[in-house]
Amino acid sequence: MSRQIPLPPSPKPPTLGTDRTQTAAADRSSTRRLLVAAAVAGPLFVVSASVQSLAREGFDLRVHPLSQLSTGDLGWVQILTFALTGLGLLALAVTHRRIVTEGVGRRAVPVLLGIAGVGFVLAGVFVMDPENGFPVGTPEGPANSMSWHGVAHSVAAAVAFTALAAAAVVLTVRAVRARQVPAAIGHGIVGLVLLLPVSPETASLQVAANGLIAFTWTTVLALRLRTRALG
Numbered sequence: 001m002s003r004q005i006p007l008p009p010s011p012k013p014p015t016l017g018t019d020r021t022q023t024a025a026a027d028r029s030s031t032r033r034l035l036v037a038a039a040v041a042g043p044l045f046v047v048s049a050s051v052q053s054l055a056r057e058g059f060d061l062r063v064h065p066l067s068q069l070s071t072g073d074l075g076w077v078q079i080l081t082f083a084l085t086g087l088g089l090l091a092l093a094v095t096h097r098r099i100v101t102e103g104v105g106r107r108a109v110p111v112l113l114g115i116a117g118v119g120f121v122l123a124g125v126f127v128m129d130p131e132n133g134f135p136v137g138t139p140e141g142p143a144n145s146m147s148w149h150g151v152a153h154s155v156a157a158a159v160a161f162t163a164l165a166a167a168a169v170v171l172t173v174r175a176v177r178a179r180q181v182p183a184a185i186g187h188g189i190v191g192l193v194l195l196l197p198v199s200p201e202t203a204s205l206q207v208a209a210n211g212l213i214a215f216t217w218t219t220v221l222a223l224r225l226r227t228r229a230l231g
Helices: 016-055 066-070 075-099 108-125 148-177 181-195 200-230
Strands: none
Touching: 016 066, 016 075, 016 200, 066 075, 066 148, 066 200, 075 108, 075 200, 108 148, 148 181, 148 200, 181 200
């Protein structure tokens, strides 16, 4: 009679509880990474635009909007900056939807942040027209006519800032209902500033200031969500 060799025991299938634990851990890890991207997006835009404003020959923030940094041989730097900032805002939209699951704005805010993110990506894809002597060699004065991609850029940027303003307003209402006075004041100021009309005489400086305020706010929002997620 031949001797039968015992087979090794088959591994036990993972339990349902283990699967859920692993999935939850993966979701938390993904959320933390997205929040880091969202928090970095604002400082990235501010630092990149500031360095370019000082380093690019012929650029004068009193005359040239930051969007004009997308033109010329080094324009790819600002194009990339717009795209990465937009992706950071999309990351903020995703994490806000994951973390804030109840109350006023739980659906509206992620949508508005997502619209802003797409708007900034498109603002990078569609480049503004050279004008007012920048890049160096461009005739002085405004462009004779706005190109289709210049129009698309202006529309995308306007939609992005409007969406951020709307998100700030919704969060103001949420904070008021929750009786969170400092948060309500902060969100309210951001929403009000971003909705102020732009003066043609100071448009470049005002848009730059709006960007600084908006991206400081989105960074603070991302850090607050990260604290809530880790807590």
